[in-house]
Amino acid sequence: MNIDINLDKYKNLRRNLSRELINLNPIQRGGILPKESKKTVYEYWDGYSVCDFCYGRLDEITSPPIKEFLEDLSKFLNMDYTRPTHGAREGKFIVMHAICKEGDYVVLDKNAHYTSYVSAERARLNVAEVGYEEEYPTYKINLEGYKEVIDNLEDKGKNVGLILLTHVDGEYGNLNDAKKVGKIAKDKGIPFLLNCAYTVGRMPVNGKEVKADFIVASGHKSMAASGPCGVLAFNEEFADKITKTSERYPLKEIEMLGCTSRGLPILTLMSSFPYVVERVKKWNEEIKKTRYVVDELEKVGFKQLGIKPKEHDLIKFETPILDEIAKKDKRRGFFFYDELKKRGIGGIRAGVTKEIKMSVYGLEWEQVEYVVNSIKEIVEKYNK
Amino acid sequence: MNIDINLDKYKNLRRNLSRELINLNPIQRGGILPKESKKTVYEYWDGYSVCDFCYGRLDEITSPPIKEFLEDLSKFLNMDYTRPTHGAREGKFIVMHAICKEGDYVVLDKNAHYTSYVSAERARLNVAEVGYEEEYPTYKINLEGYKEVIDNLEDKGKNVGLILLTHVDGEYGNLNDAKKVGKIAKDKGIPFLLNCAYTVGRMPVNGKEVKADFIVASGHKSMAASGPCGVLAFNEEFADKITKTSERYPLKEIEMLGCTSRGLPILTLMSSFPYVVERVKKWNEEIKKTRYVVDELEKVGFKQLGIKPKEHDLIKFETPILDEIAKKDKRRGFFFYDELKKRGIGGIRAGVTKEIKMSVYGLEWEQVEYVVNSIKEIVEKYNK
Ligand SMILES: Cc1ncc(COP(=O)(O)O)c(C=O)c1O
Ligand SMILES: Cc1ncc(COP(=O)(O)O)c(C=O)c1O
Numbered sequence: 001m002n003i004d005i006n007l008d009k010y011k012n013l014r015r016n017l018s019r020e021l022i023n024l025n026p027i028q029r030g031g032i033l034p035k036e037s038k039k040t041v042y043e044y045w046d047g048y049s050v051c052d053f054c055y056g057r058l059d060e061i062t063s064p065p066i067k068e069f070l071e072d073l074s075k076f077l078n079m080d081y082t083r084p085t086h087g088a089r090e091g092k093f094i095v096m097h098a099i100c101k102e103g104d105y106v107v108l109d110k111n112a113h114y115t116s117y118v119s120a121e122r123a124r125l126n127v128a129e130v131g132y133e134e135e136y137p138t139y140k141i142n143l144e145g146y147k148e149v150i151d152n153l154e155d156k157g158k159n160v161g162l163i164l165l166t167h168v169d170g171e172y173g174n175l176n177d178a179k180k181v182g183k184i185a186k187d188k189g190i191p192f193l194l195n196c197a198y199t200v201g202r203m204p205v206n207g208k209e210v211k212a213d214f215i216v217a218s219g220h221k222s223m224a225a226s227g228p229c230g231v232l233a234f235n236e237e238f239a240d241k242i243t244k245t246s247e248r249y250p251l252k253e254i255e256m257l258g259c260t261s262r263g264l265p266i267l268t269l270m271s272s273f274p275y276v277v278e279r280v281k282k283w284n285e286e287i288k289k290t291r292y293v294v295d296e297l298e299k300v301g302f303k304q305l306g307i308k309p310k311e312h313d314l315i316k317f318e319t320p321i322l323d324e325i326a327k328k329d330k331r332r333g334f335f336f337y338d339e340l341k342k343r344g345i346g347g348i349r350a351g352v353t354k355e356i357k358m359s360v361y362g363l364e365w366e367q368v369e370y371v372v373n374s375i376k377e378i379v380e381k382y383n384k
Numbered sequence: 385m386n387i388d389i390n391l392d393k394y395k396n397l398r399r400n401l402s403r404e405l406i407n408l409n410p411i412q413r414g415g416i417l418p419k420e421s422k423k424t425v426y427e428y429w430d431g432y433s434v435c436d437f438c439y440g441r442l443d444e445i446t447s448p449p450i451k452e453f454l455e456d457l458s459k460f461l462n463m464d465y466t467r468p469t470h471g472a473r474e475g476k477f478i479v480m481h482a483i484c485k486e487g488d489y490v491v492l493d494k495n496a497h498y499t500s501y502v503s504a505e506r507a508r509l510n511v512a513e514v515g516y517e518e519e520y521p522t523y524k525i526n527l528e529g530y531k532e533v534i535d536n537l538e539d540k541g542k543n544v545g546l547i548l549l550t551h552v553d554g555e556y557g558n559l560n561d562a563k564k565v566g567k568i569a570k571d572k573g574i575p576f577l578l579n580c581a582y583t584v585g586r587m588p589v590n591g592k593e594v595k596a597d598f599i600v601a602s603g604h605k606s607m608a609a610s611g612p613c614g615v616l617a618f619n620e621e622f623a624d625k626i627t628k629t630s631e632r633y634p635l636k637e638i639e640m641l642g643c644t645s646r647g648l649p650i651l652t653l654m655s656s657f658p659y660v661v662e663r664v665k666k667w668n669e670e671i672k673k674t675r676y677v678v679d680e681l682e683k684v685g686f687k688q689l690g691i692k693p694k695e696h697d698l699i700k701f702e703t704p705i706l707d708e709i710a711k712k713d714k715r716r717g718f719f720f721y722d723e724l725k726k727r728g729i730g731g732i733r734a735g736v737t738k739e740i741k742m743s744v745y746g747l748e749w750e751q752v753e754y755v756v757n758s759i760k761e762i763v764e765k766y767n768k
Pocket of ligand 2: 262411470471472473474497499550552553554579581582601602603604605613614
C-alpha cells in the first residue's frame with residue numbers, strides 16, 4: 001500500500017493560543033496544571049505507564065497510590081466510593097446505563113449540559129426538564145419544580161429512573177441549592193445524580209449533606225488535571241450496580257470496561273490533588289474576584305446574566321455595547337478579540353459580541369485588575 | 385467539613401519502574417513516546433487545551449489539525465472514516481452498542497482480549513467463541529470455524545450482530561489471517577470488527593484488503609501515545625449508525641458523548657504519527673529481533689508458545705527451567721525478577737516463573753543482545 005500523507009503538519013505541534021496569554025475561557029481556567037503535576041507528566045507520559053504494578057484493576061493499583069487516592073476522593077466528596085472515569089459525561093453515562101432501564105425518564109434541569117442529554121440518549125432514556133423560576137435575566141431553575149415534573153410523569157405511568165441536577169451550569173454559572181433537590185429525591189425514593197463538572201475542585205462539595213447518590217466531576221475542567229479524566233463517586237446503596245463485575249472475568253467491572261483512565265491524566269489528577277484541596281478553601285476569594293469583575297464591567301455597559309450576585313466564577317455578560325462598536329468597526333465582531341489579544345488576553349470567543357462568557361478563576365488580583373482595566377479601556381477607546 | 389487526608393503521598397509521584405531500565409513488558413513497548421511527542425506534551429498538558437479553537441466537535445478541530453489527522457488515519461488504515469476514542473475497548477463498545485441489538489451474538493475468537501467480552505457484556509450481547517485448530521502449544525485459532533459457529537447460531541434462530549477477530553492476541557501474540565474471516569463475514573453479510581490493539585502502529589494494516597468494516601486500535605498500546613486514547617475506523621456503510629447525532633444537539637455524535645479524547649493523549653497520538661508511519665515500515669526488522677530472542681532462549685530451555693515462527697513481537701515462553709531454579713532459590717520465583725533488575729532489565733512480572741511474556745519491540749539490536757545474554761547468564765548461573 002502506498003499512502004500519500006503529508007506528515008509535516010504533525011511536526012512541532014504548537015498551541016496557537018500562546019501560553020503567555022491570560023486565558024479567560026471559563027472551561028479552561030480550572031484545568032491548568034500546577035507545577036507539581038508537570039513533574040509527574042515526565043514520569044508517566046508513556047502509554048500504559050500506570051500499569052507497571054497492576055494486578056488486574058486500575059482502581060486497585062497501589063503504586064502509584066491510585067487505590068488510596070480514590071479513598072481520599074471519597075472523603076473529600078463525603079461519598080462512599082469513587083472510581084476514575086474519562087470525564088463527567090462518561091460518569092453520567094455509566095450511572096444511567098447501570099441503574100436505569102431503557103425507556104426510563106431522567107428528570108433534569110433546563111440548564112443541564114448537553115452531555116447530560118446525550119448521555120441519556122446514548123443510554124436510550126427519555127428526559128423531562130425542570131424549567132425556570134425566572135427566564136431572562138437570571139435563568140434560575142425552579143428547584144421545587146422537580147416534584148411536579150416527577151408527579152406528572154408518574155401520573156402518566158412513566159418510570160423516573162434518575163434525577164439529575166447540574167450543580168453549576170456551563171451557560172450562566174448559576175449555583176443550585178443541591179440539598180433541595182436531594183431532599184425531593186429522597187422523598188420520592190429516586191436516585192439522585194449531582195453533576196459537579198463545574199464545582200468539584202473549585203468549591204467545597206459535600207455529597208452526603210446534599211443527599212447525592214452520585215457525584216460526577218471533571219478532572220480537566222475543574223480539578224487541575226490533563227484531559228481527559230474525571231471522577232464518579234457513589235454511595236453504598238448503588239455500589240453493586242455501578243461496580244458489577246463480569247461473569248467471565250470476575251475482577252473486571254463491566255461499566256468501566258475493566259479500566260477507564262489508564263494513563264497520564266489520572267496521574268496529573270493525583271499530583272494536583274493537594275493543590276486542589278488547598279484551592280477549594282480559597283473559594284471565597286475567587287467569588288470576590290468574580291463579583292469585582294461584574295461590578296466594574298457593568299459600569300461600562302455590560303450586563304451580567306444569571307443569578308446575582310455571582311456565586312461561581314463563570315460569568316456570562318450581555319454586551320450590547322460591544323455589539324454597537326462592532327457595527328462601526330471594519331473588523332466587525334473581531335475587533336474585541338483583536339484588541340484583547342494585543343493586550344495579552346485570550347479565551348473569549350472570536351467574533352462574538354452580543355454575549356460573552358469569561359472567568360478570572362485562579363488569576364492573581366493584579367491580573368484580574370489588568371483584565372478589567374483592559375476591557376474598560378477597549379470599550380472606552382471605541383465607544384466615542 | 386473537616387477532612388483528614390494525608391496528602392504527602394501525592395507529592396513527587398515517581399514512576400517506581402525506573403525509566404533507565406530496559407522494559408520488556410509487551411503492553412508497554414509500543415507506547416513509548418518519541419522525543420517529538422514529549423515536546424507536544426508541554427504545549428497541551430492543561431485540561432481542555434485542545435479546545436482552544438473548537439466549534440463544537442473534537443473530530444472537526446483544525447487547530448491543532450485533528451480533522452486532517454483523522455483523514456490521514458483513514459488513509460493509513462485504508463478505511464473510510466476515523467474517530468478518536470479512549471482506547472481499543474471503548475471503540476469495541478461503541479461498535480457493539482451502535483450496531484447490535486440487545487441479545488444479539490458476537491462471534492469472536494477464543495484468544496479474544498477480556499475487553500472484547502466485557503464490551504459485549506456491557507452492551508448486553510451474548511458471545512460465541514471460535515476455538516482452536518490446535519491447543520497447546522500453538523493455540524492457533526481455527527479461522528474457518530467462524531462459519532460453523534455462525535451457522536449453528538443461525539440454525540437456532542439466534543441473530544449474529546457482529547464478527548470480531550483479534551488481529552494479534554495479547555496472550556500468545558498469534559497473528560491471524562484477517563482476510564479469511566473478512567471473507568466469511570462478507571459471505572454471511574455480518575459486520576466485521578478487527579481488533580488491532582496489538583497491530584496498528586506496529587505493523588501495516590489494510591482495512592479494505594481484509595474486508596474489515598471496523599478497526600479499533602490503541603494509542604497507548606501500539607501507537608506511541610500517552611494513555612488513554614485510541615482509534616475507531618469504519619466504512620461508509622456503517623457511518624450513519626456510528627456517527628448518529630443527537631436529536632436535540634444535531635452536532636453531537638451520540639456514541640462519542642459529543643467528544644471523546646478531549647485532551648493531551650490525542651495530541652501525543654498526532655505528534656507521534658510521523659514516527660509511527662515510519663516504524664511500521666520497519667516491522668520486518670522487529671520480527672527478526674523477536675525470532676532471534678526465541679532462537680537464543682530456546683537454547684537454554686525456554687519454549688515458545690504460540691504459532692512458530694513468530695509473526696509478532698509479543699513472546700510467551702514456557703520456562704520450566706526458571707521454575708526449577710525457583711524451587712531451590714530462597715527468593716523463590718522472585719530470583720528472576722531480582723537478577724534481571726540487577727542487570728537493568730524490568731517489565732517481566734515478578735515472582736512468575738512457569739511462563740513469562742516479553743517483547744523486545746523497538747529496542748536497538750545491542751539492547752536485544754544484551755537482554756538475551758543477560759537471561760542466558762542468569763539461567764546458566766543458577767542452573768548448575
Ligand atoms: C456543567 C457541565 N457538565 C459537564 C461538562 C462536561 O465535562 P466533561 O468534559 O468532563 O465530560 C461540562 C463541560 O463543559 C459542563 O460545563
Ligand atoms: C488484543 C488486545 N485488545 C485490546 C486491548 C485493550 O486495549 P485498550 O487499553 O486500548 O482498550 C489489549 C490490551 O492489552 C489487547 O492486548
